[in-house]
Amino acid sequence: MGVDLYYMDLSAPCRSVMLLAKAIGLELNLKVTNIMTGETRTPEFIKMNPQHCLPTMDDDGFKLWESRAILSYLASKYGPAHLYPSDPKERAVVDQRLYFDMGTLYERFGKCVYPLMFGDGKIADNALDNLKEALGWLEGFFGDNQYVAGPKQTVADFAIASTVATIEACELVDLAAYPKLSAWLAACKTDMPGYAELNGQGATAFGGFYKAKVNA
Numbered sequence: 001m002g003v004d005l006y007y008m009d010l011s012a013p014c015r016s017v018m019l020l021a022k023a024i025g026l027e028l029n030l031k032v033t034n035i036m037t038g039e040t041r042t043p044e045f046i047k048m049n050p051q052h053c054l055p056t057m058d059d060d061g062f063k064l065w066e067s068r069a070i071l072s073y074l075a076s077k078y079g080p081a082h083l084y085p086s087d088p089k090e091r092a093v094v095d096q097r098l099y100f101d102m103g104t105l106y107e108r109f110g111k112c113v114y115p116l117m118f119g120d121g122k123i124a125d126n127a128l129d130n131l132k133e134a135l136g137w138l139e140g141f142f143g144d145n146q147y148v149a150g151p152k153q154t155v156a157d158f159a160i161a162s163t164v165a166t167i168e169a170c171e172l173v174d175l176a177a178y179p180k181l182s183a184w185l186a187a188c189k190t191d192m193p194g195y196a197e198l199n200g201q202g203a204t205a206f207g208g209f210y211k212a213k214v215n216a
């Protein structure tokens, strides 16, 4: 019974789901799963998620992956309505932020770090500028709002907080150049239950791994 979550602390998408669960008081059956030692490639895991990625969720037999889909599902089923609003326009803005996070912000961040951490070490010349451009767009999304998708906290805040925490920990960009984003991140650090334990420690470990590769 209950919601199983297969996860790793180092993983930003996993941390976003764990932060949401803490915020809504949903107890997860946490199942630490090591991608480095092949624990997502076992026949049992592949049967549950043929894409063998983390996070993977199992809610009493309902299996789901893609962290942002998990966030929307858990908020819809267990959270207060404002976290994933039913109003079509409000929901569309939340979805836009989630897709932006996955397809642009995290994607551009990944191009700055993953080749060094897991690939051939070749980082494109424009990778950092592209990441800064995406952070500039995110800065603009705030407008006069306190949260990334408007005046209320939504699932997009959990997804983007995990991405930005990871960017911060890698020390690639001076986030002070984005004042609204910096103010929001500071508020996440104090107001999101478990931020220090989850995003703090997990992102710091990821950043440490990245910086060790840079200095190797």
Ligand SMILES: N[C@@H](CCC(=O)N[C@@H](CS)C(=O)NCC(=O)O)C(=O)O
Pocket (backbone or CB within 6 Å): 010, 011, 012, 013, 014, 035, 040, 051, 052, 053, 054, 055, 065, 066, 067, 068, 102
């Ligand atoms: N877009 C996916 C990304 C999932 C992903 O790439 N997860 C990584 C860990 S951060 C993973 O499981 N990699 C191992 C694999 O794909 O086999 C999400 O947000 O859930």
